[in-house]
Amino acid sequence: MATLNINLQFSGGMELLFDNQKSINVQIPSTFSDKAVEKHATNMRDLIAWTAENLVQERPELFLGNDGSVRSGILVLVNDADWELEGELEYEVQDGDEIVFISTLHGG
């Protein structure tokens, strides 16, 4: 099965959910399918679910939101751009992408 090489990065405290790793290189399948959706190219929704299942050590509710997205207060970047500019959950992940999960900070 074809795979995509993705660099995941964690900042602003997100790394605490990932065994204090700030950067993890992963290989994920290039397509996903489940009961609800036909086989399709891997998108951010799939990547987030895959990350929660395979990488989050404990308390996945600190990473996942209710709608298949990340929880509120996490900003996602696709190659140094706000993912909203790229289509958010529907963005099709490309081989070599750098995806960053940032927890917003409130301290000062």
Add this chain to the structure above:
Amino acid sequence: MATLNINLQFSGGMELLFDNQKSINVQIPSTFSDKAVEKHATNMRDLIAWTAENLVQERPELFLGNDGSVRSGILVLVNDADWELEGELEYEVQDGDEIVFISTLHGG
């Protein structure tokens, strides 16, 4: 004749030599030749000479050194790396390269 698209950037005061432009996109020939050297792929030596001739508005001695290089106190970057790591004057310029000329600062 084939050309290379290069992004030249200027920082730390170098931009004052280039009509206050911090970034200039240029097209330069992909090969050079002169009396001394056979036709060869464009290298940093050629790019520096070409830049001095075509872009420096006045006082080229504030850009050029004596040996075909830049004057002392200028650091050159090739795609965000010190050009010394890339071969300095002998580096063969690639299409799409970002070349930065930085004047070292001494103020504080």
Add this chain to the structure above:
Amino acid sequence: PFEKVTKLTNPEIARYGRQLILPGFGIQGQLDLRNCSMLIVGAGGLGAPCALYLGAAGVGRLGIVDHDTVDISNLHRQVIHNEARQGMSKAESAALSVRLINPHCKVVAHDLVLDSSNAQPIINSYDIIIDATDNAATRYLLNDACILGGKPLVSGSALRFDGQLTIYNYRGGPCYRCLFPTPPPAETVTNCSDGGVMGVVPGVIGCLQALEAIKIAAKINESDVPTMTIFSANASTMFRTIKLRKRKPDCIMCGDAPTITKLIDYVRFCGASATDKTPDLFL
């Protein structure tokens, strides 16, 4: 009432000479600063350097909001205060330090907790607002008050080795709610008292907030697209600039048909007290 002027005095020209001669800033930039009023909310780790540099640089009127008092455990990072001022109002202490550097700056100390009952008139009386606070509730409060008052909001935050910097509600860019429509779960929020912070990390971010406020006042780089600057003090590449979305037309605060038209109860909205000093730790 803050009176604007049409020219700088000779003592001002002597004091600001090193900025006046800057190409792209000049006398006009300095005059723009002199005729600008700015409000710094928070005189802690971020507000300390921000107030020092804005006061020194020649901002005409500088408001400083803080309800807290100086504590010894602040002094590793809040370098605008000092040991002799333990127990003094942080707003007063910060104002005093700025006045000692630059008597030309009209400093106003607001020794109070900013909340929905008092924020709007205070925000409205300044040109540029700087978020140097330490909790989510006040960050939403400031965002909404800045949208309602039409003020740019220079937002900074810092925790542990990390910092973030964004300008909200400025030239078509997003507001805080465009990025974060829903407050984070209270158990994921931590402040510097509980999570810890390397002192110079808010130092860097506070300086950058002062810089952004000066650039807004002096109309430098008005064509820049909205970005967030992310600072990781313990990474080998310390800074990253990311491109942000524009204002969202469907934002309930700054969108085309906003549904929030006055300040709400932000403590309830965020599910955590703005002055609560011991929220759950993040992890």
Add this chain to the structure above:
Amino acid sequence: PFEKVTKLTNPEIARYGRQLILPGFGIQGQLDLRNCSMLIVGAGGLGAPCALYLGAAGVGRLGIVDHDTVDISNLHRQVIHNEARQGMSKAESAALSVRLINPHCKVVAHDLVLDSSNAQPIINSYDIIIDATDNAATRYLLNDACILGGKPLVSGSALRFDGQLTIYNYRGGPCYRCLFPTPPPAETVTNCSDGGVMGVVPGVIGCLQALEAIKIAAKINESDVPTMTIFSANASTMFRTIKLRKRKPDCIMCGDAPTITKLIDYVRFCGASATDKTPDLFL
């Protein structure tokens, strides 16, 4: 003589509590700072924030070198001084401000011009050296003295809207001469007095110098490769991190067979006086 300790006192633990709890720093990091001595050369735009943050953070012994006196035209950027201290030695003024924040820090004011006749013993008596000077001659002097004394050199510079930050002579990275073997032509060198500087630009760089010195002292990120951080305050992407060459084996100062084995005449070497206040402008 600077006495090291094996544990922090209770007042120190109370003061530095917000740093002590930091993962990756902790009690040991704070103790490393307490047992470290640092020398800041220059109490101007860069030295001001650097001294404030290093003193506040808990460095055990902090030397500050400056031969100049406080002038009103410094105050837009040198926020460690204030108006009442006009005419006072900058080294003394900076030391005074640090002591007011943190009496635990042993501050030493060196009110002198650093030159080849006096630099080496001063450099040798500190662990980490911070270059916060404003001229090329002193930058070469500090580089050579740091190589001869085996000290890491945290170098910052600022002018107009631009700043630069590098660590020299540290863990296999280059020295200043590896990058710049020949001094720049004197007419291309300008300082902040003549070229101007936005006050908060050295503020940002000085904070980053303090951060890098703390990281060296607390042994954070020892595996980082040598980089230079470049700051452009008026660009939309303000920071750029570039990868630098390693130490050059043929460097005449730090190479395998150095030909310079003691300090030289740096004013002559650079063709411009270290204390000359009116060099030719760059352009």
